[in-house]
Amino acid sequence: SQKIEQNSEALNIQEGKTATLTCNYTNYSPAYLQWYRQDPGRGPVFLLLIRENEKEKRKERLKVTFDTTLKQSLFHITASQPADSATYLCAPVNYGQNFVFGPGTRLSVLP
Amino acid sequence: NAGVTQTPKFRVLKTGQSMTLLCAQDMNHEYMYWYRQDPGMGLRLIHYSVGEGTTAKGEVPDGYNVSRLKKQNFLLGLESAAPSQTSVYFCASTPTRNPNYGYTFGSGTRLTVV
Numbered sequence: 001s002q003k004i005e006q007n008s009e010a011l012n013i014q015e016g017k018t019a020t021l022t023c024n025y026t027n028y029s030p031a032y033l034q035w036y037r038q039d040p041g042r043g044p045v046f047l048l049l050i051r052e053n054e055k056e057k058r059k060e061r062l063k064v065t066f067d068t069t070l071k072q073s074l075f076h077i078t079a080s081q082p083a084d085s086a087t088y089l090c091a092p093v094n095y096g097q098n099f100v101f102g103p104g105t106r107l108s109v110l111p
Numbered sequence: 112n113a114g115v116t117q118t119p120k121f122r123v124l125k126t127g128q129s130m131t132l133l134c135a136q137d138m139n140h141e142y143m144y145w146y147r148q149d150p151g152m153g154l155r156l157i158h159y160s161v162g163e164g165t166t167a168k169g170e171v172p173d174g175y176n177v178s179r180l181k182k183q184n185f186l187l188g189l190e191s192a193a194p195s196q197t198s199v200y201f202c203a204s205t206p207t208r209n210p211n212y213g214y215t216f217g218s219g220t221r222l223t224v225v
Binding site: 004009031032034036041042043044045046049089093094095096097098099100101102103104 | 115144151152153154156159169201203208209210211213214215216217218219
């Protein structure tokens with residue numbers, strides 16, 4: 001069955017630095033990969049999507065890469081701020097299928 | 112525009128009691144989902160619906176039932192609650208299974224079974 005792993009449960013980073021979160025998947029060949037943000041006590045919020053032929057996508061301070069050979073997506077937050085502190089979930093998906101989510105990485109940006 | 116609304120937000124049940132969690136969406140979405148989220152295990156799909164009047168089992172359906180009598184509502188029932196059902200429950204919806212659309216989630220229901 002498909003397996004999704006995200007790097008360490010928690011990641012601490014200093015304000016202003018670039019945070020890099022990893023999403024690895026096995027036994028699966030997704031054509032898309034979504035990233036969500038979840039704040040404590042709230043549901044996940046959809047951030048962005050990258051397609052298998054896009055390799056890299058940017059949205060403001062966010063950058064996502066998608067390497068189908070390595071079966072990996074990297075999620076970067078540049079110039080990180082304390083307000084970026086949250087749990088980030090990845091979801092490798094295919095058209096017509098229910099989404100399966102990774103366990104998430106809890107990011108803490110320290111002032 | 113409220114999005115996805117879940118009620119109640121918190122609930123404590125005794126083992127063996129029953130309850131229903133309500134999810135309501137005002138976006139005219141076809142697809143609705145119930146997930147549970149436990150520490151270290153991420154979101155796991157309980158049941159889902161691909162349209163009014165339909166339901167289907169997800170990854171962890173045992174001990175739960177669902178109904179979707181109206182397009183905007185998706186109910187999750189626990190007939191005889193067990194401590195293993197202590198969790199945070201999230202409802203989500205989407206207009207289509209096209210991955211270009213993300214899921215819209217509710218704020219969750221924190222359920223404790225004692």
